[in-house]
Amino acid sequence: MALGQITPDRGARYDAAGIVDEAVSALLTWDRDLPGVDRPRWSLVVHDDYQDATLATARLLGALGDDGAGLVVLGDADAAVQSFRGGVPALLSTAAAPPPRPGGADSAAFAADAAWGATEHVLDRVWRHGQSVRDPVRRLTRALPVLAAGARREAPGQDDHADHPPRGLRTAVLGSPAQEVAFVARQLRIARLHHQVPWSQMAVVARSSAQLGSVRRGLRAAGVPLAAAPADRPLREEPAVRPLLAVLRTALAGELDLPTAIDLLSSPIGGLDPVTLRGLRRYLRARERQEGGTRSSAEALLDVLSDPDSAGELPARYRRGPAGGWPGC
Incomplete structure (x- = not known):
C-alpha cells in the first residue's frame, strides 16, 4: 500500500x-x-x-x-x-x-x-440565495459544459422580500486598497443603520490572508465592530508552542525517543530542514558502519543527541552554535 x-x-x-x-x-x-x-x-x-x-x-x-x-x-x-x-x-x-x-x-x-439504478430527484428551487443573485449565476453557468440534464440550472431562487436589505451582485472598481475597505465599511454601515441587520449577520471575505490585517484596521477605523475568528487548532498544536512542550515533556521523563527527537530537530529549536536531517542520519549510519558498529541511524541519532562530545565531532553543516551542543542547537 x-x-x-x-x-x-x-x-x-x-x-x-x-x-x-x-x-x-x-x-x-x-x-x-x-x-x-x-x-x-x-x-x-x-x-x-x-x-x-x-x-x-x-x-x-x-x-x-x-x-x-x-x-x-x-x-x-x-x-x-x-x-x-x-x-x-x-x-x-x-x-x-x-x-x-x-x-x-x-x-x-x-x-x-457506480451504476446502481438510483432514483434521481432534482430540487426545483435554490435556497442558498435569492432571485436577484440567481439570475446572474444562471447566466454564468449557461456557458459551462452540461453533465446529464441541465434542468437544475433553471431552478429559481427563493423570493426576495421587500423588508430585506438589498440583495444581489454588485461590482465596484476602486482606485486603491484603502478605497476598497472604505467602500465595504460603508455598505456594512448602510445595512446596519437602514435595514437593522445585526453586525453578527455580516461577513467580509478577503482574497487572501495577507489582506486581513489592512482590512481589519480599515473596518475598525470606520467604526465597524469585528469578531475575531476562533483559532482552528488548540494552542498546544501551534508550531511555536509544540516544540517547547516537547522539550518540557522530555526533561520531565528523563529520556528522548525518536519521534520527539525528529520533531525537535525539525522545529525552530533544532533548525534543521528535512534534507539536512536526512543527510545527518545518512552520515551517522555511514560513520557507524566505518567504526564496525551495527546500530541503526535512529539509535545513532539518539546517542549523538545525548552525548555532547559526540555531537561536537559532527560536521559544521549539521549543527549551529558552539561545538558540544546538540546538532542544530
Missing part, C-alpha cells in the same frame, strides 16, 4: 484511493478472513458533495449497497472542484444508470463501479 518507503524521518506515503480500495477488499473478504466475527453493516449511508467523489469512493458505496445499506448521494456537477484530485463529476448521473448485468459486456466498464 505504501507509495514509497522513504527515509524513516519521512515515513511511508499512502494513496488515499488505495486505502479506500483496501476497505472495500476488507468488506468483501470479511467472512473468509474473520470467521465468526460480525461484519460491520449500516442501514443508511449518505454522501454529500458527490460530484467530488472518486471511483474508489463509488466502489466503497457499491460494496455497502450490495450488503443491504441504503445509499443517498447529493451533489451538483457544476460545483465540482476536486477533479484534479481524482473527483469524477459524472458519477452523479452514473448513479441513476441501470446496474450492469452480471457477466455482461458492460460489467467491466466504468458503470460497473
Whole structure:
C-alpha cells in the first residue's frame, strides 16, 4: 500500500484511493478472513458533495449497497472542484444508470463501479440565495459544459422580500486598497443603520490572508465592530508552542525517543530542514558502519543527541552554535 518507503524521518506515503480500495477488499473478504466475527453493516449511508467523489469512493458505496445499506448521494456537477484530485463529476448521473448485468459486456466498464439504478430527484428551487443573485449565476453557468440534464440550472431562487436589505451582485472598481475597505465599511454601515441587520449577520471575505490585517484596521477605523475568528487548532498544536512542550515533556521523563527527537530537530529549536536531517542520519549510519558498529541511524541519532562530545565531532553543516551542543542547537 505504501507509495514509497522513504527515509524513516519521512515515513511511508499512502494513496488515499488505495486505502479506500483496501476497505472495500476488507468488506468483501470479511467472512473468509474473520470467521465468526460480525461484519460491520449500516442501514443508511449518505454522501454529500458527490460530484467530488472518486471511483474508489463509488466502489466503497457499491460494496455497502450490495450488503443491504441504503445509499443517498447529493451533489451538483457544476460545483465540482476536486477533479484534479481524482473527483469524477459524472458519477452523479452514473448513479441513476441501470446496474450492469452480471457477466455482461458492460460489467467491466466504468458503470460497473457506480451504476446502481438510483432514483434521481432534482430540487426545483435554490435556497442558498435569492432571485436577484440567481439570475446572474444562471447566466454564468449557461456557458459551462452540461453533465446529464441541465434542468437544475433553471431552478429559481427563493423570493426576495421587500423588508430585506438589498440583495444581489454588485461590482465596484476602486482606485486603491484603502478605497476598497472604505467602500465595504460603508455598505456594512448602510445595512446596519437602514435595514437593522445585526453586525453578527455580516461577513467580509478577503482574497487572501495577507489582506486581513489592512482590512481589519480599515473596518475598525470606520467604526465597524469585528469578531475575531476562533483559532482552528488548540494552542498546544501551534508550531511555536509544540516544540517547547516537547522539550518540557522530555526533561520531565528523563529520556528522548525518536519521534520527539525528529520533531525537535525539525522545529525552530533544532533548525534543521528535512534534507539536512536526512543527510545527518545518512552520515551517522555511514560513520557507524566505518567504526564496525551495527546500530541503526535512529539509535545513532539518539546517542549523538545525548552525548555532547559526540555531537561536537559532527560536521559544521549539521549543527549551529558552539561545538558540544546538540546538532542544530
